[in-house]
Amino acid sequence: MSADADEGSRSAPDAERAPAGPQAKGKAKRGSKATQSRAATEAALMAAALRLLERDGVLAGLSLQAVADEAGVNRGLIHHYFGSRQALLRAALEARKNAGEVPFEQVREDAPVDKEAWSFEAHARDSSYARVVALLALDGDEEFAPMPYVERRLADLRRESDEGRLPQDVDLAAVLVMWDSFFYGYFVMRTALARQLGVTPEQLDQRVIGTYNRLTGRDNG
Template sequence: MTSPRPRRRAGSFHDREATEDALRTAAVELLNKEGVLAGLNLREVADAAGVNRGLVYQYFGSRRALLRSALLHRSKGNAADAASAARLPLRERLALLLRGNARRPEAIRLIALLVLDGDDRPRILPNRGSGRDTLAEDAARGALPSGDVDAVHAALASTIYGYTLFREHLAREIGVPVEELDERMVPTLEALFSARPPEPGRAAGEPPPGTARTR
């Protein structure tokens, strides 16, 4: 069990901010340590944060609201990465998104937990508007494998989020260090989500030799 922190009492606004942050941190630490299927015991969260259990309900109202608040705070770094990547070339953008989420996986874990819990409020696509606009510009330049920008956006998020959730398990099954697999994933992502230039002597959009044409 996570070691309990010194007991806090309700007080000023700044005390409340610190208490809420301690509760969010304790909730994420317990989930990381004990796993999702063990459940999130709010008494344990309060003990780990060093506060009275009643403050969990007073400040958040429910377990789900506590997790939503933790997600909001934990996802700020991921959203900042997405915003920073928006104007980068596609390869650099994919690399930054992959490495940023792998470095800060808590937000992805919290999103997955809330969605599995039946919560329809989490936003799966941070910076949805700007991210889609950038992909639309990529599509207009012919840099994407498909002109269906929404589907590409969904596929890209699914790939990066899924890899973030399973990267350590995948590395163990494959038998390589997780950092090595991270680096190998970058060119693989580029190959999956970048349009390949046509082979010499073949126009863009023309199928490879031997490929049956559809009428």
């Protein structure tokens, strides 16, 4: 693992410090522009981190210098805006989770097997979320929560159990753990598994979801 994982906050680069003396005039007017610039830089850094994880894999670690170079910014901005590699990755996870908020709400009333199929297909389109979760777990980050929307998902499972779509006495939290462990494990190992079988990752996805549909009866619907 890179030593970057445990680096703490540092002072902002000179270019980011507020102007002093006569230059302070008009500072309020520039505030909105500065806020927009910070948001754009944060977004660029999070996107760069995800691209590097997709390109190099989880076990290669994640160098903050490489992230800064990929985003085209000063490395000091990572420490200034996020404080550490782990905080950067947690922010990237949160951004991805927020981006999935609307589609998640749209499938909440679907049958459990359909929701999990939707989740698999969403991860297949973009496996970066699973890669970030894996790296944070390997880093030993105690502040991140790997299961998204956990309270709402548990509420949905309780409702589905009451409706008879799940066994009454099943451990619902364990159901979430099982599903998420499968997703994260599969999408971290997906490329290596496909290579071993002599197929592309996309072909493997189709085989896995096809098998899931047969086992759950979705292909009879």
